[in-house]
């Protein structure tokens with residue numbers, strides 16, 4: 001098999017890249033190790049930045065999102081039993097975010113790919129990228145019990161944190177910047193209307209809690225738990241009781257309970273692999289970087305990377321100049337580090353750590369109090385939450 005761009009992974013990064021290339025008349029093949037149903041039902045991100053929404057529209061992949069996505073003009077911060085709303089459009093000159101689940105983004109892109117795009121092979125596991133430093137990189141992969149080779153002009157590793165593309169970087173080139181956190185998120189999906197119409201980020205001495213949603217009838221909620229937590233150790237009743245404690249306020253706000261349909265534990269990690277390019281191999285999305293989910297940035301960064309790659313490739317095709325491809329890693333990393341910084345700030349402001357002192361707790365409250373009382377501090381949060389421009 002031969003193609004111009006070999007894409008490993010059919011998460012949001014790989015699927016959107018295939019779509020962008022198809023629209024520009026560049027052929028690609030996507031290899032995905034899992035089956036279609038798994039990819040379409042893996043519960044993950046749900047907040048799309050304004051820029052991500054704009055990209056999906058331009059790519060012709062936003063018809064259902066525009067119908068079913070929920071535009072959100074703010075978030076609420078809760079601390080000391082008080083509520084503070086951050087008004088995004090008022091602080092950012094009109095920007096907002098959209099609640100539309102990653103599962104739905106993937107379903108829409110997969111449907112488009114099968115309707116009019118190039119080959120997308122499920123249950124096709126990339127085993128290795130070979131010849132990344134040469135003119136003709138190859139992906140060795142296994143599909144339907146057979147090993148095969150995909151010859152490419154470019155390979156883009158969109159294969160997530162546990163993928164194989166990163167392994168093709170020589171050790172002498174790779175630099176890793178990493179932080180792990182001593183806590184995780186216990187996330188639930190529940191068949192109950194969200195108890196608030198915007199996301200609620202709550203800091204409590206017992207730990208962080210987040211009230212989010214997937215649709216007008218499905219709630220998504222999270223609790224900070226110790227890093228080694230097993231989701232099955234938590235009964236449904238214990239989860240609701242703890243959410244209620246951490247989210248409660250001095251006014252008459254109440255948390256509505258409903259049947260829990262899914263629960264899982266997400267580890268918290270900050271990770272950046274530099275550079276994001278080696279020869280004709282490029283990394284995009286979680287394959288190159290991870291943020292803790294507190295800032296809702298992971299999926300949005302993945303989108304930024306593939307847009308940057310697609311633009312650079314078109315620039316080379318149209319002008320013959322590789323300057324944007326050469327700048328790919330540096331261009332992406334500027335935005336990525338801003339998102340890493342924001343995600344770290346949100347995480348450390350809202351999560352009491354196991355070894356924290358009363359002094360640390362007071363500092364967290366002071367940071368939240370600053371946002372609630374200073375327009376400059378609040379604007380900083382709103383700008384970062386609604387998204388950094390691609391050329392940040």
Ligand SMILES: Cc1cc2nc3c(=O)[nH]c(=O)nc-3n(C[C@H](O)[C@H](O)[C@H](O)COP(=O)(O)OP(=O)(O)OC[C@H]3O[C@@H](n4cnc5c(N)ncnc54)[C@H](O)[C@@H]3O)c2cc1C
Nearest residue numbers: 009011012013033044045126159160285286296297298299
């Ligand atoms: C619980 C949770 C909540 C989150 N919330 C948010 C949020 O609100 N907002 C936000 O922006 N982000 C959020 N994120 C992060 C977001 O989900 C990820 O950043 C996003 O999925 C990255 O997309 P990707 O395409 O780079 O990687 P992935 O989605 O991980 O896709 C990689 C794909 O590659 C495939 N693959 C792996 N290895 C191989 C191989 N060898 N061969 C072939 N295929 C392979 C995988 O099966 C997978 O389908 C959240 C993540 C989690 C876990």
